[in-house]
Amino acid sequence: MQLSRTARIALRAAAALGFAVIYVPLLLVLVNSLNPDRSASWPPPGLTTHWWSVAWHNSGARAALWTSVEAGLGATAIALVLGTLVAFAVARHRFFGRDAISFVVVLPIALPGIVTGIALNSAFSTVLEPLGVGLGLFTVVVGHATFCIVVVFNNVAARLRRTSGSYEEAAADLGAHTFRAFADITFPLVRSALFAGGLLAFALSFDEIVVTTFTAGPGVETLPIWIFDNMTRPQQAPVVNVVAAVLVLLSVVPIYIAQRLSADTATGSRV
Amino acid sequence: MTVVAQTAGQGPRATARRLAGALHRRPRLRLALLLTAPLLWLAVLYLGSLAVLFVSAFWTTDSFTSEVVKVWSADNFHTLFTTPVYRQVILRSVGVALAVTALCVVIAFPVAFYTARVARPRWRPLLVVAILTPLWASYLVKVYAWRLILSQGGLCDWMLEPLGLSGPGFGLPATVLTLTYLWLPYMILPVHTALAQFPANLLDASADLGARPGRTFRSVVAPMVLPSVAAGSIFTFSLSLGDYITVQIVGGKTQLIGNLVYSNIELDLPMAAALGTVPVVVIVLYLLAMRRTGALSSI
Numbered sequence: 001m002q003l004s005r006t007a008r009i010a011l012r013a014a015a016a017l018g019f020a021v022i023y024v025p026l027l028l029v030l031v032n033s034l035n036p037d038r039s040a041s042w043p044p045p046g047l048t049t050h051w052w053s054v055a056w057h058n059s060g061a062r063a064a065l066w067t068s069v070e071a072g073l074g075a076t077a078i079a080l081v082l083g084t085l086v087a088f089a090v091a092r093h094r095f096f097g098r099d100a101i102s103f104v105v106v107l108p109i110a111l112p113g114i115v116t117g118i119a120l121n122s123a124f125s126t127v128l129e130p131l132g133v134g135l136g137l138f139t140v141v142v143g144h145a146t147f148c149i150v151v152v153f154n155n156v157a158a159r160l161r162r163t164s165g166s167y168e169e170a171a172a173d174l175g176a177h178t179f180r181a182f183a184d185i186t187f188p189l190v191r192s193a194l195f196a197g198g199l200l201a202f203a204l205s206f207d208e209i210v211v212t213t214f215t216a217g218p219g220v221e222t223l224p225i226w227i228f229d230n231m232t233r234p235q236q237a238p239v240v241n242v243v244a245a246v247l248v249l250l251s252v253v254p255i256y257i258a259q260r261l262s263a264d265t266a267t268g269s270r271v
Numbered sequence: 272m273t274v275v276a277q278t279a280g281q282g283p284r285a286t287a288r289r290l291a292g293a294l295h296r297r298p299r300l301r302l303a304l305l306l307t308a309p310l311l312w313l314a315v316l317y318l319g320s321l322a323v324l325f326v327s328a329f330w331t332t333d334s335f336t337s338e339v340v341k342v343w344s345a346d347n348f349h350t351l352f353t354t355p356v357y358r359q360v361i362l363r364s365v366g367v368a369l370a371v372t373a374l375c376v377v378i379a380f381p382v383a384f385y386t387a388r389v390a391r392p393r394w395r396p397l398l399v400v401a402i403l404t405p406l407w408a409s410y411l412v413k414v415y416a417w418r419l420i421l422s423q424g425g426l427c428d429w430m431l432e433p434l435g436l437s438g439p440g441f442g443l444p445a446t447v448l449t450l451t452y453l454w455l456p457y458m459i460l461p462v463h464t465a466l467a468q469f470p471a472n473l474l475d476a477s478a479d480l481g482a483r484p485g486r487t488f489r490s491v492v493a494p495m496v497l498p499s500v501a502a503g504s505i506f507t508f509s510l511s512l513g514d515y516i517t518v519q520i521v522g523g524k525t526q527l528i529g530n531l532v533y534s535n536i537e538l539d540l541p542m543a544a545a546l547g548t549v550p551v552v553v554i555v556l557y558l559l560a561m562r563r564t565g566a567l568s569s570i
Binding site (some may be wrong): 003004007008010011012014015018019021022023024025026028029032039040041042043081082083085086088089093095101104105107108110111112113114115116118119120122123126142145146149172177178179180203206207209210224227228231240244247248251252254255259 | 287288290291292294295298301302305306308309310312313314316317318319320321323324327378381382384385386389390400401402403404405407408409410411412413415416417418419420422423424425426428429452455456459484509512513514515516520529532533536540543544547550551554
């Protein structure tokens with residue numbers, strides 16, 4: 001389609017506007033963390049790094065960050081194991097109910113978080129409380145792992161679909177037993193998919209707020225919960241601004257890793 | 272074979288080899304071992320909890336003791352469809368989800384058209400990364416950014432002031448705007464992919480047959496990109512429908528289904544469960560409708 005000059009200019013302008021809309025809010029969060037004022041009025045009266053040092057010493061935010069990391073690592077570990085198991089079952093075997101399994105894996109992330117949240121909450125309180133186990137970090141990890149399984153599953157299943165089983169068969173023909181073939185052939189093939197899935201799972205868990213609200217026990221506060229609780233308190237606004245800015249800056253890290261990863265797999269996937 | 276015979280029965284390596292052989296000969300056993308743990312987790316823990324929740328939607332709560340009465344009744348659903356407030360909130364939530372989806376389509380098309388066909392090929396991968404980047408930024412931080420923008424005297428007011436206008440403040444428009452911002456990348460990406468894979472000779476053929484760009488867009492591009500729009504809309508629609516956090520932060524006094532579920536949990540769990548079935552049923556219906564466009568295979 002030969003676009004006219006006007007159409008090209010219009011599209012370019014629309015795209016520029018679109019990207020501006022995408023990035024201005026994120027830039028605003030960064031600038032606002034330097035705002036000396038407690039209010040969010042624009043433009044800020046000046047710039048200061050004072051609140052960054054205040055936030056650095058804020059014990060609530062630090063503890064919440066640590067809780068989030070712990071919950072994320074726990075959920076990622078469980079999701080890696082369970083997601084990989086399902087991916088191998090679905091990709092390497094044919095059995096009754098295979099499609100149903102792919103559906104069940106997606107369900108926790110497809111349904112609204114509040115539905116998953118209250119379902120798990122009432123299940124935990126009816127099953128765990130008689131056993132003397134209350135809601136706590138453990139239940140947060142269980143809740144997060146449930147919806148993190150799908151991202152690991154998707155990554156590993158996609159990788160297995162693209163690599164045929166003939167490599168394992170060749171290894172078996174050469175005398176390697178099942179475990180040996182897995183360790184030497186299959187695992188190196190899916191390693192980067194596992195890493196990508198784990199990265200996504202961690203990011204998903206780190207960012208989650210709804211399921212966390214319903215599965216966290218008293219005193220268990222992840223970073224999103226801390227931000228949500230402090231967001232409407234004018235006294236805490238400057239510290240929330242800094243924490244928000246830090247999270248915006250941190251979001252570059254997984255993108256960098258993902259880019260490196262895809263560069264690696266592009267050059268290193270030829271077995 | 273002699274090697275196997277010699278090593279058989281010696282230490283853990285031989286045990287591993289025997290176990291491997293046993294597994295190799297029994298694919299069903301292998302499958303069972305692979306599936307036991309995930310199925311216990313997903314089918315028993317997760318689906319079990321969901322099933323109990325939906326069954327409890329048919330129970331009631333004693334209004335004096337706040338105890339759940341486990342007697343089968345459809346009272347909650349009757350209340351749901353006859354109480355004007357509930358009906359209003361359900362319609363409003365579906366309306367918000369549809370409005371967000373429509374806005375996302377309108378914004379996504381020019382952006383995706385630029386990144387897929389107008390921008391220099393060298394820049395295209397970078398532009399895709401630029402679309403993806405905000406997805407990694409925290410959900411809550413993005414909503415917070417819009418709270419800053421829309422607050423009184425914030426960026427929005429400041430920009431509109433020279434025109435003699437003021438921003439929308441917190442309320443329903445702010446909610447739609449913020450949700451659109453949150454889920455926009457989910458719409459741009461599939462549309463970008465569809466447009467990037469679009470065969471150029473179809474466009475040339477259309478032009479050769481005398482169609483102007485507008486006509487080509489309507490008769491050739493739009494029908495072929497529709498499944499991808501539908502795929503993106505599954506995300507924008509269902510993520511908006513279940514949301515209750517964004518509404519709490521930028522929605523002022525606006526209530527959506529999620530808020531109703533939330534406010535009922537403490538006092539009347541069966542009613543909360545009944546309310547919770549509404550978005551689930553709507554989303555399933557939406558998925559079924561979108562399946563007819565071939566959207567599910569292009570996710």
